[in-house]
Structures are given as C-alpha cells and as structure tokens.
Amino acid sequence: MNIFLKNDFTPTLDSLHNLLDKTTDKEVFLELEKNIKQLSKFEQHYSMLSKAIDASIIIGITDQRGCIVYVNEKFCEISKYSRSELLGQNHRIVNSGYHEKDFFKEMWRTIAHGEVWEGEVKNRAKDGSNYWVKTTILPILDDRGKPSLYISLRTDITEGKVAQEKLVEALNNSAQEEIKFMAYHDSLTNLPNKRMFNEDMTKLITHSSQVGQDFAVVFLDLDRFKQINDSLGHTIGDMLIQEVAIRLKERIGSRGRIYRFAGDEFILVFPGCTKDGMEEVSEELLSVFEEVFVLANSYQIFTTPSIGISIFPEHGQDFDTLLKNADTAMFVAKSNGRNTYQVYEAWMNEHHREALTIEQHLRQAIEKNEFEIYFQPKMDFSSERIKSMETLLRWKNPILGNVQPDKFIPIAEETGLIIKIDEWVLEQARRQNKEWNDARLTDPLRIAVNISALHFRLPNFVSLVEDTLKKTGLAPELLEIEITESSFIDNIDECINSLTKLRNMGVFVAIDDFGIGYSSLNYLRKFPISSLKIDRSFIQEIAENQEEIAIVRAMIYLSHELNLRVVAEGTETKEVIELLRELGCNEVQGYYVSRPVPKQEFEKIVRRINGD
Template sequence: MGHATGDQLLISVSRRLQAGVRASDTVARLGGDEFVVLLQQPAGHQELAIIAEKLIEIIEQPIVLGGYDFHTTSSIGISIYPEDGIDADILLKHADTAMYVAKASGKSGFRFFDPEMNRRAVARVEVERDLRRAIQEQEFELYFQPKFCLSTERLCGLEALIRWQHPRRGLVQPDDFISVAEETALIIPLGEWVIRAVCRQVVSWRDQNLFYGHRVAINLSLLQVESDAFVDTVERILEETGAPPRLIEFELTESMVLRNPGRSAKVLQRLRKLGIHLALDDFGTGYSSLSHLRQLPLDTIKIDRSFIQNIPNSGEDNQIVRMIVALGKSAQMIVVAEGVETKLQKDCLRALGCDFLQGFLFSRPVPRQELEPLLLRDNEKNACPPCVGCQQTLSEQVE
C-alpha cells in the first residue's frame, strides 16, 4: 500500500489510542507497528481489562485512507508495576512477552503477564537454538505408522512421522518442536529433510524387495506450500534420490488448502504432474465442500480422529463419517479413517464403507527397524488380491 499510506495508517491508530485513554495517560510508538500505553494509577486488573477491550474495539473500526477501507487488529500485553517489575525495561519486556502470548492465541485479544510466560518464552528460545543445531547435525529420524486395508486386512501404506533424537533430552515428539519450527520458518529445511529421507528410504526398501507398492505419506506445512521454491525442491529431490513419485503422498490439512484455494490448486496441480499422490488430512474440521474437492487434484481424504473416537456410540459422529465417506466416494477418492483404537470402531468403519484404517489398534508409529519385519511378512502375501489402493498403484506401474 506504499510507505505514505502506511505512515498515515499508523498516525490514525495512534490518534485512536490517545482518544481511548485519559489525558493523564501516555501513548507512544515503540517502532514498526508496536505502541506502548502507560496508564497512571489504574484501579486494578478489572479496569485494565476494560481499557484493553476498549482499545481493541476502537482499533478494529475501519480506517478510510484514499477512499479505501483498511481493517486492523491488535494484540495487547499487560504488565503492572511493581508486581511485574520495578523498572521500565523489565515492565516493557514482560508486556512484550504477554503480547506475543495474546497474539499466538488469536488476533484481537489481550493477556496479563505472569512468570510462567517468561519460563515458556525462555524454553521456546532454547528449542529454537537447539533446533537450528539439530538441522545442521541431522539429529532426526523417521518413524512410520502403517495404514491397513479393510477389504484385504493387509498393510496398504505408511505415514512418515519425524522424531528428534536430542543429545540431552532423548527422543522428542513433534508436538514439542514443530510449532517453533513453523514460527521461525525452520520448517522449510526440516520439511526438506523429511522429504529427502523418505525418498531415500523408499528406494532402499525397493532395492531390498521389501516394498510392494505401498505409498509413504508426508505431512506438509503451510509455509512449504506457500514457498515459491517448494515444487522445484521436490522435483530436485526426486531426481537426486531416484524415488518413484507414485510411492510418495503429500498430506495437507483443510485449513492450509482453504487459506488460498487458488494458489493451493496451482501448487497441487504441479505436484500431481510430478506423479505424487495428494491427501487431504483432518477432513471434516474445516469447511470443504464437494465443489472445493473437485477443484483440487486429490486422491485421498483422511477423516479427522475427532469423529472416530466416539463411534459407534455417537449417532451424530456416525452420520458425519457416513457423509464424509459418501463425499469421498462421489469424488472417486480413497477414504482413510485415522485414530482407530478399538475393534468396535473398526467394525463400524467397515460398515460405513471406509477403505483404509490407521491407528493404535493396528500399530503405533515405529522406527524403521521395527517396521521392516512387518514389510517382510506383508511381502509374503503378494498372492492376495490387491485392494483398491494397491490396485491403483499397480496400474500406474503398468502404465
């Protein structure tokens, strides 16, 4: 929108902030789009909360500049003298920490500082530092969770999941570092490592005759999909490793696809042209419709585990799963249910028409060494008729 318009926008915001507080209070701009408000002798937490809500509300009102409406949001962090600090630097630091917590919780909110925030902020900095080193030292390894076919009771695919072998903390689960990787854009090199590692592993299994056409799914992040270099990077990795694209599947969430449907469709079309299969993960948690699905070159939809955990006891979830299966079938896609933990769930999903199941009932995510005996046993069943997913892969091999 240009520097001049940006400056006018900041001036308008500062005037609104000044109008929202008392004459005895101070409003100042720290830099960029950050402001500080110094309130003289507030009555307490309740008054501060009321003022914060008022400031958020007035900032959200459209600002008209050059005939255009500009919509702004804000996140507010609050620190109080003397309980949160006795000098300006500490109070600003703690307000800043609280502001980032408010921002992470969703725009247009406020948070009071508490010491636990500081501990979490320090821990996050440590994770980021260690993560940068770990990417350089390649301290990660892949775990794999099998998918099973309901019609043949056979292994019919894998999902690759990253684990971090931390030199001090031991095995670190993704929930403890993926969010930091995404916030710092370290997910780009980390995601590239995963794709390359999976491609190398697929080639190794193929050369050992351990693989019978099963695809390996890889979870993508929003930053990867939005990166202009992503598809070129994937193509380069496929060429370097010699991995057959038909044995690679990328999983994307509904929210990622719906954030920018036009761009997502173009990226997915390019990936599909490479021969990579595409799956929509966590299906049912967003707002996808049949029209959305038909615009995307998807092969698979995965029903979110939140709909699986209460079946068959929840009539509502049963109906939702039945509708998702029908939606997938009408779009000629494979339907996978994830988070399957009981035989009752398995039997119910079979009756509802799911193709593949994935969950602790069949196998937890396991390292390569524990998976390979399962692949070997599955290879001995080659004479069995292939299911719809395997048949699809085999037909591609013939073509």
Template sequence: MVFRTVLQVCLIWLVSCAPASAAQARIPVRVGVFDNPPIVTAAPGVPPEGIAIDMIRWVAEREGWQVTYVPDSFDNLLARLDKGDIDLLAVIAYSDERAKRFQFSQQSLLGNWGMVFRHAQADIQSLPDLEGKRVALMRGGTHSQALVELSKQFNAPFTPVYVDNFPQVLEAIAERRADAGAVNRVFAALNAYQPDLAATSIVFNPVFVHYAAPKHASPALLAALDRHLAALKADPQSAYYDSLRQWLEATPSSRALRWLPWTAAAVGSLLVLALAIAGLLRHQVRRQTGELLQRADQLQHEIEQREQAQAHLNQLAYFDSLTRLSNREGSRIALNRMLTRMQGTDERLALLFIDVDRLKNINDGLGHGAGDLLLQQIAQRLQSVLRAHDHLSRFGGDEFVVIVSEIGETGDAELVASRLLQSLAAPIDIGSTQIYSSASIGIALYPDDATSMETLLKHADTAMYQAKELGGNRFLFYHAQQTERVVERLTLDTRLRQALERDELLLHYQPIVALDSRRIVGVEALLRWNDPERGLVMPGVFIPAAEDTGLIVQLGEWVLAAGCAQLRDWQKQGLADQLTLAVNVSTRQFEGRRLVKSVEQALSRSGLAPECLELEITENVMLIMNDDVRGSLDRLREMGVRLSLDDFGTGYSSLSYLKQLPFHTLKIDRSFVSKIPGQAGDTQIVTTILALANGLELQVIAEGIETQEQYDFLRGQGCQFGQGYLMCRPQAADSLVAMLGRKALFWQQADVASVQQYAPD
C-alpha cells in the same frame, strides 16, 4: 629596576602562554560526518549541524574535547573508522555485522525506519512492485542492505543504483536514473513536498542510530557519550529533548531560514535608500518594490512548504501511515510520559500487547492489499471500544499496544481485554470476501509486574506469546513462569537447529493398510528427535516451535530426502515394489514454490519414481491459496506425485476448492474415527465424508483405527484404506522390514487392549 623589568617580562610570558596551555590540555576528537539531515547536516563550507552534532557539542563542553569535523561519504567514513583515521562516527545504524568491526555507544541517539520513495510517474505501491525496477540505495547503508534482503524474501529482485548519501538518492529518482529509492523516515519527511517524488507504503527495518568508534580504540569517548546521553534521556526537559524538538518539531523559521533576518535588513536598507533619493529614482523604487514584494511572496511560499514538511515529518516520526494511530515511537513516548507522571503515586496502569492471529495467512492468500485493509478495520474496531483517555497504537506489523490508565483493580484490565476481543468477533468485509479475525492479548500491570517501560513491554509481549501458543483469541496476564517458558522455547529452538546439524533426527514408519485385504499398501514417514538428554522426543513437542520459527521448512526437506531414500532402498531389496511413501507437508513449504524444488531434488537423488510419493497437506492450504500455491499443486500432479488432503474435516475446507484442486486422497482425522460407531454425530460425519469422496472419485484413508469395531464399520462403509495402532504402531525402519515381506497383516482381538494404552501418534 632590573628585577622589576624581569618580573614584568615573566608575567607577560605567562599570560600569553596560558591560553596555549589550556588549549593544549583539551582532548582532540576527530568526528566523521556525512549529509543525513536532520540527524546530521554536512553541507560543503558550512559547519555541521543536527541532533547528533548538538549532543557531541554538549558533551564536548563538559569533557574538554577539541572537536574537529571530518566530512566525507558514508562509505569512506566507514573505511576511515576501520583505519582509525577518525575517533568517532556521528551517526551509524547498529547491526551485528558492524558490531564486529566497530565499537558502538550503548545509548542510541534515536530509532529510525526505512522508507521507499518513488518517482511520481512510477507505479510502485508495495514491495512486490519493486521487481525489475531501478532502486537508488545509499552505499554501505543498513537500510540499503535490509531492502535488498527483503526483496529476495518476496521474490522481487530489483537493480540497485548506489549513491553516496540520501540527497543523492532523491536526485536519482527526480532525474529518472532510478524508479524508486530507500531513505530513512526522518530524512524522508523533509523532502516529501518535492513534486517529482511520492511516498510508497513500503516501511521496513527499524534500526537504532548510534555513535561508533574504531574497534581497538580507547572506550573513553563512547563511555562519556553514554554517560551523558543516559542522563539527558532521563530528563524530559534536557538538551537532548530540546534538540529533538528543534530539529523535528520547530517551525522552519527558527532554523531553516536563518538568512531571513539578513534579507529583512537588506530590504530595510533598500527602502531607506529609496526614500532618500525618491525624487530622482521614483521609477526605480517602484521596480525594486515590486521585486521585493515578489521576493516576500516567495519567502512566504517557502515557509509554508517547510511547515508542511515539518508536519509531515511529525506524522512519519510518531504516527503509522496505514492506520493513522501512533506508531512504535509514539507509543513509547506516551507510555514513558504516563509512567513518569505516575511515579510516587498510588495510580495503576495496564499495558495490553495485541497480536492479530493468522494475518500472514491473509497476506499469502488474498495479498498484502487485503491484509492492509484488514489492519485498518481492526484498528477502527479496537479504537471504538476504548475510553477517551486510553491510548491505542500500532506497534508494528500485526501488533498493537493499548495503554489503559486509571484502573482500580485487575478486573478493569480484564474488562478492556474482553471488549477488544469481542470487537473482532464479527466478520470483516474485505471487498467481496468475509474474513473472521481474532487476536492474542498479553497484559502486564504497573507497578505490579514492572516499573520501567522496557520491562513492562517485555512482560506484556511474553504474556501475548503464551496466549498465542494456547490457540489465540484470548488474553492472559503476565506471570513470572511465562518468562521461564519463553526461555525454554528459545532453548528448544536452538537445540532443534543443532539436532538437524548433528544428525539427531530419525524417521519412524506406520503402515497404511487396504481394509479389505489387510495388505500393506504404503507407509507414512513420521519424524522423531533422538535427543541425547531426553531420549526420543515426539513431534507434538517440537513441531509447533519449528512452525513458528520457519525451521519446519528445513525439517520437511530432511524428511522428504530421508523418506525417499529409505523407500528406494527397500525397493532394491524387493520388499516394497507396490508401496507408496506418505510425507506430511507444512503450508510454509509452499513459499516461493520451494516445495516443488524440494520434491524434485529428493526424487532425483534417491531415484524414487514420483508415483511412489504421496504428500499429505493439511486443510490450512485453503487459507493461503493463491496462484503460486495452485501452480505448485498442479506441477506436483503433473510430475506424478500423489496428493492427500490430511486431517479432513477439522479445519477450513471449501468444496469448490476440493473439486478444483488436484488431490487424489482424503484422510479422515482420528478425532472422528475415535468416536465411531458409538456416537451418532461423528458417525454421520464419517459417512458423509465417505459419500463426498466417492462422488468426487477420491480415495479415503482413515487414521487412528484402534478397535476392531472401528475397523469393521469403516470397511463396511466403503473406506478403502486405514492406519492405526490396531494394525501396527509406528516403528523404526529396521523393525518394519520383517513386516514388509508379508502378503497381509493379521492381528488378534486380544492384541487390541495392549495398544490402547498409547496415545494416538
């Protein structure tokens, strides 16, 4: 009997302790959350919800986590994550700077763009309009910092008004504590219907949302999230896509109005009660019924507002507001669906990556409004030549992507690419201005070039850049060698930046000669790169890469400083009292009136007089002509600096601009000089340029003179100055010193043959 009693007590103790033991076996996980709907909703007193929370709960059930949510402001949560006070942060945008502080999940939750909202009465449409305005920003947010940096690039500084979360950003705008504010695209759509708010066209900084853990924490939590997220993303029917549909596409009644069933129940109870006491409270029934009908109307109105917000959310999430085409996310979803459907079949697909040529010149010259109109018309033209089942999207900026399905052979993709280029051949009217546009197209084929979405996009993008390097307005198919060329280009860019830091750059100088007296009147500074591995590298190899990356600005400033210092040194030696220094200038150096500052600094540090410096500017400056560029040219002329229009006749020249702009000199391009006096067409062009310059009272320099016949012809036609291998090849500064002391240059006819083996510099 005693044994039975003891056994019963032990069984009861085991049963009572079993849940506690099981609970103790679960892994405690502290998850930081802040209000960022619909990714995370963290309202006070309510359990958190949203896409990120759905995924954490799904993983927690399978990994045995005991999740505790820690609500706080985003800034405070970052500090807690640094200290290890929380184990996971539910939503954080990835950046290289943050990756130094925290561990990030390899799998992103979703992609997100920054958007700028304004008060309905604020006149803000584009980024330059933010100058001097008050802009609400979430403290510590990636989009906040990105907008601050972007405003600096556009020279449009604003006053930040920092708050703790996105809802407070919109509150600041509505209460007129801020003129505008930055939020992410997903959150934006839920609030777009508010009467005091209006969306602007400023969309920027695509980021990817991840989970994060403390830097030195165990990677087990993030590894579990990555493993499950990767599997869920690979299955279109998984809980991941169910969550996206619920929070991004579901009708509001399924989640936003969860109190509606309770309200309906209350209404029913009131009606039953009213019927029971109808005889006594008939006047109250009528009053309450009216109130209920009014409340029902309010509920219906709120539902309609939520439905409008959801529709707007879908538009922001998957469509481009400017062109009404699918955006980057919509394009990726469409491509992924097609590739999933085509797996295991013999079907083929072509992906065309399109980049509009020289859009930056349009934006700089005519303004971003003109650039937007151009993109809209380009989108319409591209769409007009595609088949109904082909998919066109705006991938971002000046890039479009076309998915061409149902192709039988490579020629089908080639035919589509040819039609796309042809659609852009005719000029496009932007107000009263006609613009000629073109595009560079890269083509990758499925399954020939790749079978995954990411690789297919990468290969098409690589082929597009190769087409752009070849001059644009063409298409190219992807080849493996193109990837090698891209790697070489990236390596070149890195080594060129290092060359600037390691003082591997040097200048050679080519004399400019007065054709009548053969006296040296100036020198042109020509950049060289003394690569320790490849030796002396000519500018044709590295200047195009520097133009693309923007490094040309730093290179140009280095050439200005080094050239001015060298000429001043020669002057101190009594070798160059009457000489001018010609320096080539890239159009990119005009951005932000930076060129004027660079020239002022170079002259001040070297002590060189402004009239000794001549800046050679290509005709492409006409394409970016605006008030800033015109003001820079005028300021340089006022300083006394001479201005020369380089390579005249090879690019875009407007005679009205030529008459108005403060140039001193025209340079005839070597492509014309090389064919005179033998070819009639080029001879006529040269004589016309000389007559034009004479009429405009401009001096003329002919470059690339290699024969005595060219020299004699140009001199006979009244050309004042020239340079070329006939007179002197470019030389290092030390080699040129002896020549600078001469009164005139003399050369023999026999010397001409020895220099013609060299290509023009």
C-alpha cells in the same frame, strides 16, 4: 536663443521675462517668446514627473561615508522618521538586523567600485515595524572616478514579502508537522509507532499510579505471517497489515490505542481495563479475524492472532516489563495452538526461555544429524494389508533430550526453519522407501510426507519434488504429499495449479486434518487431490457420540462422491475400526494398527500384517 546664452548663463523663466520686457527688436522678441513657452512647458512636465517619482519611489542619498544627505517624503513616510531625524544620520538607522554582515559587505564592495547594486532589503521603521524594499543603489562619481554620493532608489515590496514569509512559514510548519508525524507514526498503517508508545506509556503509568487505576497492555501477533510474506510476497503482506490495522481501529474505536511496532506486531493499550475486563475485549479482538481478508481483489487470506496480555501494576510497573510480559504471554498463546489469548503468569517466563533454547538448538539439528524419521503404517480395509505409511519426525538433542513435535514444529514454522526440515524429511523418506521397494519388502508401499503450508506455497515447491524424485529414483505414484487445509486459504488458483502439476507427475496428494480448518466444499471439488484424512478429533469419540458418527458419515459420503479415498486418523480400538469399516472408510491409521516406529520395527510390522 544662442545669442542670449553664454557658457555661464542658465536661462530661467524669470530671466527670460526680464529680457522680453527690455527688448525692442521684434525678431528677438518673437524668439524670446517662443523659448519662454518651451521652457514653461518643460518645467510643467518636470514638476509632474518629479511629483510622480516622489510619490512612488523612495529616494535617499548618502555621502561616501554612508551619512544621509537627502531623503524624499516617501522615505519619511515608510521609515516613519521625519526629514530632520534622518539627515546627517548613518544609513544604519533603518537597519533591521535581519541580514548577515556579509550581505552589506558585498553591497558596499560593489558600490565602492562604482558599480550599480540591486537587491531586496529588510529595514526597520522608527516604531519597530519591519518593511521590505527593492533597492537600486547608483554611485555618483567625481572627476577622479571615485564615488562621492550614493543615490538609492527603493520600491516598497513589503506586502509581497510578508505574504511570501507567511507561505514559507506555513510550509515550514507543515514540514515540521509532517516530520514529527513520521517520527511518531508507522509509515505503512499511520498508526502510532514504538516511540509514541514509549512516550504515551510514561504518561499513562504516571497518571495511573496517581489515581490508582489499572490498564492493560495487549501484544497481538499475526499467526504464520511469515508464510504469507514468503509465499505471496511482501506487497500482499503489507496489504494484509494495512487491512488488519483498519479493522482494529474500527473495532476498538476510542476505548484503547493501537500501535504498530514492526512486521506483524501490534500493541494495544486499554486505560482503566482490569484483568477481568480483558476477557471480553480479547474475544472481541479474536472476532476481528473471523472474516476473510480480500486483498488486491483476488487474494482471499485467512489469518488469526495470538494475543498476550499484561496488567499494570500487577505484571509490571514500567513499560519495558509490561511489554516483555505481554510478549511472553503472546508466545504461550502461539504455543497453545494460536488464535487464542493468554494473560501473563509468572511461570510463562520459563516457558519462553525454553522456547528460545529450542529454537537455538533447532537451527543446528540437521547439520548435527539429530533428526530421525519414524513411520506409521496405514491399513487398507479392502485388503487388510499395509499399503502406505506416514513419515513422522523425531528429534533427540544431546542437551534437551527427546523434544516432542508439538514443541519444536510450531517454532520451526514461525522461524521459517520448517522449509529446510521439510526438504530433509522429503529426501530421507523417498530414499528409504526406494530402498524398501527395491528390496521387495512387501507390496509396493506409498510413503506420505507432511509438508508445511509455508513450504507448499513457495513457487519452487513442485520443482523441488520433481528434482528429488529424479535423484532418488522413486516412482512418483509411491509418493504422497500431505498438506493441511490452511495451505489453500490464500491463493486458491496458485494452489490448484501446483496440485495439478503434482497429479500430472503421478504424485498423490492428501488433505490432512480435514474438518478442523477453513473447509470449503466449493474449493474442495476443484482440488486435484487423491484422499482426505479425517482429523482424530472426530474419531476419538465416534463410538459414544451419535453426532460424531453423523459428521464422519457425511465426510466419507462427500469424499466418495468426489472420488476421494478416506483415511481416518487416531484409530485406537477395535470397536472404532469396525465402525469405520461399516461407514465405508478406506484406510485407518492409529495406535490400533501401530504407533509411529523406527525403520527396523516398521519392517517387522509390515511383514507381520501383510504375511510376507
């Protein structure tokens, strides 16, 4: 073939056929025939390849200014423009506006330097629809090495990108919903939170005002929750909150809405509910807590609620006032012994202010030496002598005057100040008894100190008792720790462990106010205790009530079967004293023997009764 091709000659099938027709040289004829076959085969392959490329690749060519000089059919098909509409137009004719300006600046910077650019571009078709193309732009350089043309090769990736966009949108929507849920719900219980309450109340107040309908706001606070947190840990406390939320939702259902504010505070709203209707609802709420809460398969916890109620519009016409008044009523319920409910009344505001004032002064009472210990003797029936006593705390504040224990003790327990107070009483009582016994006031006296359930359940309580005994030098057998049944209701095994350590030290332990708490005979037989104190509520009417006599007789019999001494509280008449003696009671404590008295008077009473 080289004999036919010159530098300015490009063979085609037509030119080769013309040469073939004119030649008479057999050798040249055969050579031409061979080249014709090869070229024909090449053009067939080229045609097939060109069609394949044109069918799958979107091709566009622009000049150095970005004007379109060539597009293939695929380009027209995806852009929905005809070739005549595209040629001569700037490439921005398909710009969707999706990409930032910096995106195209970087693309042009790359190709203007003769470099290949690759990326994904979102374009807009003639009908306004968008499509995505994966794009490669190849600069064609002139003799000076400058781009003269730009060939863009694109493949359609719209389906995948749309799916991706939908996925991202779905994820974003899901994330937004999650964020919104978190903003309006409590993370521990998934109950609506205070923010949701405020928004819901605004709508409810508007609606209720328009239709003339009442609704109730209920402030529910768990009793002694701080004690549970401090003694068993926040993990158990959180579990309890979750279980309370579950029970409330199951019991209330669609009749009302439950919100968790913080800690152990729940708010319940009952649309359409009047003051009269709240009595039944409140009793139902109290019943939610009658059954023990079993947590982590081992902790059995009894807890009760204090409930305060306000009614719209009688007790407030905005949610701040309604909530404040429900809170005030709840505080009164807590002050009245807990595990009860109160509907707001105007006088409660003063009661609440008084409680806050008491708390403020209570926090400084020890440092200002405002507490004093009184002593109430216990008389032993077998010897008719005083062999032990109970310490009782009294508080005289220079501003508030004499503050009764039933006012400040509940506040001390709720705020946790009771621990510091217990420690002070414990040390003062031991020091005083050591002084009396060293001075041989009478027979060795055992002194009893009331310890709060919160304090008893702390891990370091037994160590505190041991350290105080060492510091004061009081013999362990002359100390008695009085604890209520509520001290045992959470973690029986830990309580038994602490009681065992106290007994091994020689310290006596008494169960105070027996019969009014969560008594369990099964647990009682396991406790290493020394005595039971029958609550005064069983003693006060024992002389006139045969049922009370039967109950007290059973308590005394049970105690003796368990090798426990029995102390009867609240004994005020000779008739009651003699009846208790007949029933087999071991000791009595009450006004008949003596009221709680200061140190000097107690010394006189002991000398008078013991004859020393």
